[in-house]
Amino acid sequence: MAEMGCIYEENYEVPGKVKQINCQPCLKKDKQTKAAKFCSTCDEFQCLDCANVHYTHAFLGSHKLVNANEARTKQGSCNMKGLDQCDQHQEILKFFCEDENQLCCNTCAIVDHRKCHSVVEFLKVVERSTYRRSTLKNKLEEVRQKANIIVDTIDSSKEKLDEDITEMPIKIRRMRDEVIKVFDELEISVVKDAESFQKETLEKLSMKQSQTMKYLADITTFMEMIDNVYQNGSLIQQYIVDQKMQNDVNDLHKNVDAEYQGLETVTVTFDFDETLKLPPLPVTDYVPGQLSVKFRLxxxxxxxxxxxxxxxxxxxxxxxxxxxxxxxxxxxxxxxxxxxxxxxxxxxxxxxxxxxxxxxxxxxxxxxxxxxxxxxxxxxxxxxxxxxxxxxxxxxxxxxxxxxxxxxxxxxxxxxxxxxxxxxxxxxxxxxxxxxxxxxxxxxxxxxxxxxxxxxxxxxxxxxxxxxxxxxxxxxxxxxxxxxxxxxxxxxxxxxxxxxxxxxxxxxxxxxxxxxxxxxxxxxxxxxxxxxxxxxxxxxxxxxxxxxxxxxxxxxxxxxxxxxxxxxxxxxxxxx
The missing domain is CATH 2.120.10.30 (TolB, C-terminal domain)
Known part of the structure; x- marks a missing residue:
């Protein structure tokens, strides 16, 4: 409806006066003609002559014409919700100060804008205005689209944030399982190597031990022979034993001494590299990871x-x-x-x-x-x-x-x-x-x-x-x-x-x-x-x-x- 186009000849604040709607196309020609029709497509009140143009031109045939009184009733019922009142004096706005680009009521025009050179009634402003309500609507539509994008993006960010937070303990548990798996595999591998080393080492130790036991048996035999000869034999027999067994005892001494000098105690240990040793601190002081917050913009x-x-x-x-x-x-x-x-x-x-x-x-x-x-x-x-x-x-x-x-x-x-x-x-x-x-x-x-x-x-x-x-x-x-x-x-x-x-x-x-x-x-x-x-x-x-x-x-x-x-x-x- 033509909110800014309903132009009345009489002062609409005076009780009892009949409101006359003028033809807007005629007003543009400085003629005051009573409107008979309203075209919702043109968004104008028109007299019969101007309205009849709709019937003579085919491209205007789809326009919707109604009686001016019907349109006036609908238009007059518009609730401005205080927009037509002065914020300072709470009076109806009637004038526009072109010097200061402000809407004015009676008090504003008399008190605040009396020194201004161009304070005009709305009628004159609207007559020459090229205002189109679509401008505001288009801008508001653009703002609404951007606002909707902001809301949708924030909703999406909230959802993604919730997913990321939920995923963190899962990721940590997954990493923990992977680490445990690595250590399980490490345990199997190390134990396998240790057992192999143990087997090989035991074989060597057993051979060394077996050889030493033979040396001990020889020692026992030699000592029994010497004790028997020195206790029961003659001097000649004792001399023969000394000469005969001298080389055998020397060899036995040499072999046992070599084994003695090379005697080792075998142990096996497993230690972690320094990079895997955790300091004696609580996990809150030493976190093996990093919490990152990222912004895409x-x-x-x-x-x-x-x-x-x-x-x-x-x-x-x-x-x-x-x-x-x-x-x-x-x-x-x-x-x-x-x-x-x-x-x-x-x-x-x-x-x-x-x-x-x-x-x-x-x-x-x-x-x-x-x-x-x-x-x-x-x-x-x-x-x-x-x-x-x-x-x-x-x-x-x-x-x-x-x-x-x-x-x-x-x-x-x-x-x-x-x-x-x-x-x-x-x-x-x-x-x-x-x-x-x-x-x-x-x-x-x-x-x-x-x-x-x-x-x-x-x-x-x-x-x-x-x-x-x-x-x-x-x-x-x-x-x-x-x-x-x-x-x-x-x-x-x-x-x-x-x-x-x-x-x-x-x-x-x-x-x-x-x-x-x-x-x-x-x-x-x-x-x-x-x-x-x-x-x-x-x-x-x-x-x-x-x-x-x-x-x-x-x-x-x-x-x-x-x-x-x-x-x-x-x-x-x-x-x-």
Missing amino acids: SDVLASVDKAMSITPVNCINLKQKNNSEKEPLYSGIDFLADGRLVAVDNNNKKFIVYNEKLEEVGSYQLPYSPQSVAAVSKDEAAVTSGGALKLDILRVNIFNDITLERTIKVATKYGWICRQDDEHFVGGTIDHSTPVRIITSTGEEKDFSINFPKKSYRRNTSACTYIKSSDKVVLTDCDEHTVYIYDIKTNTRVLVKDDQIKEPCGVAVGPSDTILVCSDRTNSIVQISQTGHILTLYQTDMIYPRRMCVSRDKSFLAITNACNGKKTLQKIKISY
């Missing part, structure tokens, strides 16, 4: 990762050494466990070793252009070629002598490599449908249980690393200016895309297992948390930072760039 949570600070320690210029060489281009760098730095020069096909002062202390000529390098063990490093299907393992001894230890043949081209554990590598592929793969120490290749995007990367358009503590893979996309953080356990990912990251072409695991990214086109290092929050940005003093690595103890960072004529290698101290 990670962007609502403030990151607790600490931003690091960096201090340059040393920097060297990478220059062409002689006419036979090209300008160096380090496509990979990494720290060995003892702090030495290894690098691969893509342009000159070299493997180089630097000491802690960034002094070159060794080099090795490669038969191919190396693409990346990763420290494997204390003195070994793996090198990828990006072209040849292999990984070379080079050994660097304490004298910085470099030798080819072994070659691992693979079936995929790798442009980036890092260490996953003692037996596996993580490799970033080149022109392959799976961007990151696992490589074993024997050359077997397999995929992660991650739904990577179906995209292959050209050489130098992506980099990757692996976070062992949380089992996550980090992948950069230079073309999309994006960093992806994949959680292997949950097969989920966090996408990091920010104006501070332009062409991310190098990545490493930094302090507290945060992620460090070389932003090539902003000449900076960006530190990112594993939840995708940018912790801080460090402006480098080099152009186009390209590759970087972090020492094992997370105390040093090395970085190199790819700017022609201005290539450098820099070592940086990390602190908080």
Whole structure:
């Protein structure tokens, strides 16, 4: 019904007056014509002339027309529930102050808005208003939908919370049963081994005991013979016994003494490793687990990762050494466990070793252009070629002598490599449908249980690393200016895309297992948390930072760039 469109000619507060409803289309033409009909579709009171238009135009034929008096009766019964009263004076609202955009009653208009220039009656406001009640209804409908989503989400969260709480003791009991099963199996295995050891040992002891009993029998026989001869025999007989039995007694003494010197008491015990020994504390003080509370809306949570600070320690210029060489281009760098730095020069096909002062202390000529390098063990490093299907393992001894230890043949081209554990590598592929793969120490290749995007990367358009503590893979996309953080356990990912990251072409695991990214086109290092929050940005003093690595103890960072004529290698101290 036309709540704002029922316009009366007479003052509707004066008793006894007959209310006349005017035609709204005519009012818009500054004509006051008594309304005869009401169209519920047009939501207007209309005179006969305006209403007859419904019969002359076919597209208006479906509109519903009723007598104006019937519509007026229904409209007049609307309960405004006090909305048509002034909050301050409790009078009927009649005016609208256009200067202050407020509804006014008589008192408001006279007392509070007497100095305003445009206080008009509702009639004039409604006549020129383009108000549509659907605007409010649409907004309220949108608000209602959001409110319903909030309620449904909270209900779902309550249900999930109840399920999680219920599942906890079940999980603990399940783990307890698994532990008991492990200890049962341990008991069987240990007892079996102990019994086998006991059997073998008893056999040896029995043989030793049996031999000793023979010695005792011989001793008894010899002593009886000696006693008999010395008591009843002649001197000659005693002399013969001494001579005859001298060697036998000496042998017997030697054998028994050897057994005596090697005499052992055999015992067997079983002790747990220190990692399995619980301290003498109540379980509430030593809980073999962790209660975790997680919120799915990670962007609502403030990151607790600490931003690091960096201090340059040393920097060297990478220059062409002689006419036979090209300008160096380090496509990979990494720290060995003892702090030495290894690098691969893509342009000159070299493997180089630097000491802690960034002094070159060794080099090795490669038969191919190396693409990346990763420290494997204390003195070994793996090198990828990006072209040849292999990984070379080079050994660097304490004298910085470099030798080819072994070659691992693979079936995929790798442009980036890092260490996953003692037996596996993580490799970033080149022109392959799976961007990151696992490589074993024997050359077997397999995929992660991650739904990577179906995209292959050209050489130098992506980099990757692996976070062992949380089992996550980090992948950069230079073309999309994006960093992806994949959680292997949950097969989920966090996408990091920010104006501070332009062409991310190098990545490493930094302090507290945060992620460090070389932003090539902003000449900076960006530190990112594993939840995708940018912790801080460090402006480098080099152009186009390209590759970087972090020492094992997370105390040093090395970085190199790819700017022609201005290539450098820099070592940086990390602190908080």
